[in-house]
Each structure stands twice: as C-alpha cells, then as structure tokens.
Amino acid sequence: MASIIIHQEKIKNPGDVLKVCPFGAIQYENGVLSISAACKMCKLCVKNGPVGAFELVEQPLVQIDKDAWRGIAVYVEHTHGEIHPVTFELIGKARELAAKIAHPVYAVFVGYQITSKAEELRHYGVDRIYVYDQPELEVFRAEPYAAAMEDFITALRPSTVLVGGTTVGRSLAPRVAAHFRTGLTADCTKLDMQPNTDLDQIRPAFGGNIMAHIRTRNHRPQFATVRYKIFSAPPRLQQPRGEIQVMYLDPERLRSGVRVLSIESKPVVENIENAEVIVAVGRGLRKEQDLELIRALAERLGGQIASTRPLIEAGWVDPRRQIGLSGRTVSPKLLITCGISGSVQFTAGMGAANFVVAINNDPQAHIFKVAHLGLVGDLYEIIPALLQQLGSGQPSQVQEHLKTVKSEVIG
C-alpha cells in the first residue's frame, strides 16, 4: 500500500504546511495533521514540505514479465470501411516507437465487408493486419467491438495499443482497457518508448495548464488514445507490405445489449480541422456584428473563422468552430489569432499549426509566447488596415461595416 506518512515532529508550524498541498488534502484538526481523500498522490508535499516531514511509503510490487508482450497495435478507425486518417497518423507513430525496441507493428481492423479495404493499410508499413469481418460488426457498438479487440489482444499479446481519440475510440478503448484491468492514457500529445517497453505518455492535465508525463509501469497492454492531427501521417508507400490475416470470432461472443436502428451522416459543415488557413477570434471582439471584420479577413485569405470558447458560450460562433481542449484540434498552414489571450486550453488545440500570427493589445498576453509572429496592437485598427493592403477583394458591405466599426472605436 503506497501512502503518504506525516512525521508530525518534523513540522514546526503545522498551519503553514497546509499550503504545500495544491489539492487541499492536508488537514489540521485538534493539533493533528492528516491527509484526506482529496490527496492525488502528487508527492509535492514530499518534495516541497519541511525536510523529512512527508514520506511516501511504497511496497515493492511483483513485476510482470514485459517480454511476454510484444508488438504495437493500432486500432483502425473507420466508417463502413473508409479509414479515418487518424489511423495512418497512429501507424506512423507506432512504427517510430516500434523501431526503438524492435517490435512489430499491427493494425486491427474490425467491421463488416472490409477485408478488401484492408489493402490500403499495407501502404503504410504495418507488419500484419488482423481483420475481424463479420456481420455482427457492421456498425460500431462498444461491446462487440470490444470483444474483437479482446480476442486480438489475448491472441497476440501486444505491448502497446494505440487508439484514435474520436468518439468511437473514447468509447471502445476504456471498455477494453478495463477488461484487461490495465492503464489507459487519454489524449496523449507526445509518445516515446523506453527500452523496457514502457510507453512514455505526455498529456495535458488539470484542465490543461500543466503537462503530465504518465507511464503504465506494471501492466500490459498499455493503452493510449491520441486525437486526430496530433501526429503526422507517414508518406504512402508505393510498394505495399505486410500480410492480412482474417480472424473469426464465435457470434456468441458478439452479442450486445445495443441494436442499431439507423445511421445517418451528419450534415456536412465546413470543417476547421481540415482548413489550411484559419482566422480565430477571442474575447477581444466587442460585439457579435464585428465578426464581419474577421469573416472578411478569412474570406480574403481563403480561410475559415474559428474562435475561443467564450464566444461559443456567448452564442456568437458555431460550437464546431471552437479551437482547444474542449473544442477541435486544428493544423492549418496559417493561423491568425485576434484578441485571444492564449490560454492553455486554447493553445492545446492549435499545436499543429505551421505558422501562427497573434494580434493582441496586451504585450503580456500568453499568446505571444506561442505565436511565431506577434503584433502588439488593436485588432480593430490592424485588421482594417490589413484588409486595405489586401486590396479590393472585399465586398462593399464590409467596407461599410468597417467604417461604422472605426467610428465606434474612435467615438
């Protein structure tokens, strides 16, 4: 049993040590210090408290045999056999990780009438593709899909399983991880491999202002989910490689309490995730109508608009256009942020942008630390001036609007 033990005698001012714990887990009652259930085992009290006052006691654990688990498996996310691009990104990463420990890379493809589609995966350099192609697996349902994954894991004993952080992946991966009672780290933004096959997983924690480095040290397989567009897909190989192996599961094991009645595709909306140019706006915008200014710039640059969460909450912008931790991850070639402070929740979603320009009137704004090019100034002056530079392409309506905006700013 690992726990924190307090050596009361080494603490001179009990009242002062309460502050050491960021989670308020250290309590002082009736002259006695104790630790409550709020403790997150972050060990900061051990590190930052009075010397020797807080001690972490751990019992040595029985080590599992990590050599019994080989290979890095990627779950193939798809809709009716159309492979989601996050899959290729994960395969690229899996190859990189596997090369460090000389493990094979597997892809697991679960669905119905998909075996022919598996051919495409051979162009991305996996060693073997395991296909579960049965009518019960025609559409995604957590239990049957989890059963297929369980079957694969039991048969192949992969050391690591990577799953795309989509709604499907986030429903499937936990179910399978819980089945094997093993660790799952969600939404990793960086992955690396230790020689002992421990996966180094980095993800935003505590709402995103802090990064956590996580390992699954004594359980296999180790699961990680990664969102779309965090990693880049490897180039498609001319020469396909890797074999396809078709698996079969007793339909008894594919039973489910869920029956799908219908599936329809969502109405297509412009998708900021695929946009090459994005003009994003934040609370620096004073009112909804001023969005015209942002739209004009986006239009002129052939891009789309996006925003921070407060504008979504205000109902000014469609929620699908939110960039960030609780929004979308974007990877445009150009991202211009206007009146955005650069909270970590926001920047968590823009990590993959190639070139970031920030316009903000506060020289201290955090966005300047993450932008490639920062302009300290008023968006209500800079954007109209830029639009003027960009020339005649703008509709006259916007011109009119700019005039009113300008006069309001001055007035």
Next chain:
Amino acid sequence: MNIIVCIKQVPGTSDVKIDEKTGSLIRDGMDAKMNPYDLYALETALQIGQETEAHVTVLSMGPPQVKEIIQEAFLMGDVDGVILTDRRLAGADCLATSYAISQCIQKIGLPDLIICGKQTTDGDTAQVGAEIAEFLHIPHITNVLKIEEMNANGMIVEADLPGMLQRSEIRFPALITVEKDIYQPRLPSFTRKKRLAGQPMQVFSVQDLADHDENHYGLNGSPTQVMRIFPPETDTTSEVWEGSSQDLAEKLFCALQERKFI
C-alpha cells in the same frame, strides 16, 4: 425504475499554474463545483424521473467535501445522495476510479440506468463511463444527444459518432454518457433549500464494498502513474512586433506575402 447519476466535484477554476522554480502547482482559489457536464446527466435523470416516476440517486466519489455537490443536486430535484469517500481512494486513475464506482453501484444495487456526464473539466479523459459499464458487464452508449423513447426494458437514443448520428435501442440495465445540451439543466431552487436543509445522504468507505482489498483502489489500484508534471513548452522561435497599427499591418502583409499566403 431506478437511475444512478455519477457526478464529480471539480475545481471551480482551471487556473492552475506551475511555479517554474519549485515545480509546485499554484491554484488560485480552492473553491470547487459540480463538473458542468454532470449537470446535463443529472437533468437527463430528472427529466426521465418526471416522465416515469423513476427513482434517482446521485453518486459521487471524492473527499468528504463532495457532499457539497450532492447538496447542490438536492436543490435541483428529488434525489437520494450517496458518497464514497476514503483516504484509500486517493491517487486513483481512471481505472481505479471506475472500479470503485462500479463497486459502490453494486453496493447500492444495480439500477436500470446509469447516466454519466460526457467528460470532466479537470481530468477531461471521458473514459470513466465506459469503464464502469465494463466492470458491471452492461452495455453502454457514449455521447448521447437525444432520448427518443423509453420503456421499462430499454430506450431508443441518438448518439454522436465521427461524422455520423447513430439511432439505437439499448437494453437495461445500461449506462449512457450524455452530451452537453441534451437538456437544459435547471437552476437550483431556493425554496427547496429550506425544505431540504438537512436531507441525509449515505456515506460509504472501501470497507463497505464487496471487494475491500485496498490494493484495488486509489494509487495502488491505478495502473497508470504520473512520473512528472511540468509547464507546457513554449516555442522559442517567436518574434513580437510593436508599432503603429498601420506599420504592423504593412509588416504583416509582407510576412504573409513572403510565406505565399497572399
């Protein structure tokens, strides 16, 4: 019909920073609140309760202070409250959390329906719901946008999949996680406050669970381990310009042109 809603207490602010020198966390204000996504889960249960006279229980695991959010739930509707609190639960990752909650649900009695929020604002992993379902061997559907129909045996829901909307029938007992906006959460009622001031809630600890081996809970029961926490990296290649707006616009124009965006 019985429903259990799993709710979590989260920090009232996400303004957690890291002190670059000491590596410690700095948190402004320690106030805590109900995870906003769980309000939708609770509202969903209350809506079903109104239609079917279902009995609703809210369950929260955490430090003793979680009673505050149970009280908040009391102000929203007629619900029973259960808390699971124990120092041995400290340091739990998703797996250990889901396991403890699934044990507590079995202690209360498996309901027809378990409803969870879509995710939390502090952990933000969105995986506890599906793990609870696995531990309880019941079906689950995540990201439910709409409940279309229900009867004593199950219900028909619409759920969000990548690029798709899926309408399915799910048989009870089952677990769902609901999307924001499935229903608009009601505000706490202050007339209820007077009436409910002292409404009791059940408090359980690890000792009360069928499996009370402490190695299955908290840090010990957590396969994942946080090795280190650190501030997010910032790209050092940044350049910041000041000057008149006209100048800045001109320079930006040139920079965009140089990079062939114009």
